[in-house]
Amino acid sequence: MEAVAALERDAELMLRVRQGDTASFALLLDRHRVPVVHFLYRMIQNQAVSEELAQEVFLRVYRSRERYEPTAKFTTWLFRIATHLALNWIRDGRKEKGQESLDEDLIEGMERQVAAKQLTVEQEMLNEVKLREVRDAIRMLPAKQRAAVLMHKYEELEYSQIAKALNCSESAVKSLLFRAYETLRARLAHMA
Amino acid sequence: MKRCARVWLTWHNTVVLLTRERTMMCETNNKNKNVLIDYCSGALNEAQAREVEQHIAICGECRRTVEAQNELWRALDQFAPPQVSVRFNAGLYARIAEEDCAPLWKRWMRRVFEPAVPVAIWKPAVSLAAVCAVLTFGLMVRIPNRAENVQQIRAEHAVDIEQVADALDDLELLTPGSAM
Numbered sequence: 568m569e570a571v572a573a574l575e576r577d578a579e580l581m582l583r584v585r586q587g588d589t590a591s592f593a594l595l596l597d598r599h600r601v602p603v604v605h606f607l608y609r610m611i612q613n614q615a616v617s618e619e620l621a622q623e624v625f626l627r628v629y630r631s632r633e634r635y636e637p638t639a640k641f642t643t644w645l646f647r648i649a650t651h652l653a654l655n656w657i658r659d660g661r662k663e664k665g666q667e668s669l670d671e672d673l674i675e676g677m678e679r680q681v682a683a684k685q686l687t688v689e690q691e692m693l694n695e696v697k698l699r700e701v702r703d704a705i706r707m708l709p710a711k712q713r714a715a716v717l718m719h720k721y722e723e724l725e726y727s728q729i730a731k732a733l734n735c736s737e738s739a740v741k742s743l744l745f746r747a748y749e750t751l752r753a754r755l756a757h758m759a
Numbered sequence: 760m761k762r763c764a765r766v767w768l769t770w771h772n773t774v775v776l777l778t779r780e781r782t783m784m785c786e787t788n789n790k791n792k793n794v795l796i797d798y799c800s801g802a803l804n805e806a807q808a809r810e811v812e813q814h815i816a817i818c819g820e821c822r823r824t825v826e827a828q829n830e831l832w833r834a835l836d837q838f839a840p841p842q843v844s845v846r847f848n849a850g851l852y853a854r855i856a857e858e859d860c861a862p863l864w865k866r867w868m869r870r871v872f873e874p875a876v877p878v879a880i881w882k883p884a885v886s887l888a889a890v891c892a893v894l895t896f897g898l899m900v901r902i903p904n905r906a907e908n909v910q911q912i913r914a915e916h917a918v919d920i921e922q923v924a925d926a927l928d929d930l931e932l933l934t935p936g937s938a939m
Binding site for chain 2: 621629697748751
């Protein structure tokens with residue numbers, strides 16, 4: 568019930584944005600900024616690029632405000648834009664360019680985690696290795712499978728929403744997810 | 760006798776259990792491959808989840824898949840992204856301000872060439888371009904003149920007649936009666 572209300576609120580806010588209400592846009596941004604940035608970060612694995620792309624997502628939302636029609640869920644539309652931008656970025660081969668800062672991000676992230684949890688050196692190293700393996704396993708997935716897994720696992724989107732975001736059928740999404748999880752289970756089996 | 764019956768019963772039960780496990784394990788997996796993934800992600804309703812639980816109690820393969828999927832789920836939980844930068848909103852609003860100040864034609868161009876969601880406009884465009892290319896190629900290729908064709912055919916025929924005449928002359932020379 569709450570989820571439905573939230574969805575209606577999203578559409579309502581977007582309709583207000585269409586009428587020129589910038590405060591509603593700020594509310595939408597506050598609500599969806601973190602999931603969009605996190606999705607793009609897991610997809611691209613580079614913080615600077617993921618934030619730049621997330622800004623582009625919201626810029627495109629703002630740009631299309633006048634033509635917005637609440638035909639689908641706002642989050643579906645949002646993730647469709649995000650997926651489109653991420654897949655384009657990966658396809659254009661800019662992955663290599665951004666790869667340089669990957670390890671810096673990783674170390675930075677680990678430092679934050681250590682500071683927060685006061686882990687021992689062994690735990691820290693173990694976590695670092697595990698995290699790296701998970702990241703590598705996700706990065707090695709084909710882009711569409713990666714997007715499907717990230718939307719399913721972390722954003723908890725339904726099959727129909729993922730299908731719309733990826734512009735394919737629900738059965739194609741199920742197949743993508745099945746193959747992706749199978750690959751991930753095989754790659755990360757030793758972590759069990 | 761009683762002991763023999765007990766041994767037989769145990770053996771029979773084991774065989775039945777193993778057979779049942781073997782027949783059940785592929786049924787669920789093959790019918791809907793994602794049902795176990797849905798079960799692990801908590802997407803199934805109570806009745807469906809209970810059904811899967813009953814199944815994995817007797818199906819070794821599905822049980823192992825569920826265990827592996829749960830392990831994977833826990834492993835994926837470790838991939839926590841960093842905090843969103845505090846400069847995010849400022850950067851976005853700066854870009855929006857820039858967008859609003861841009862000339863009308865520039866904004867229009869952006870709307871056309873950078874749509875929010877991809878528009879598959881290139882598909883009909885490519886088809887149209889292919890049709891145009893075929894038509895242009897067809898028009899550019901020179902169609903042979905009909906009059907020239909007729910002349911060529913006549914020339915070929917003329918050669919044929921000469922050849923026939925030569926052959927007949929040769930035949931006459933070779934015939935003994937005609938030499939006389």
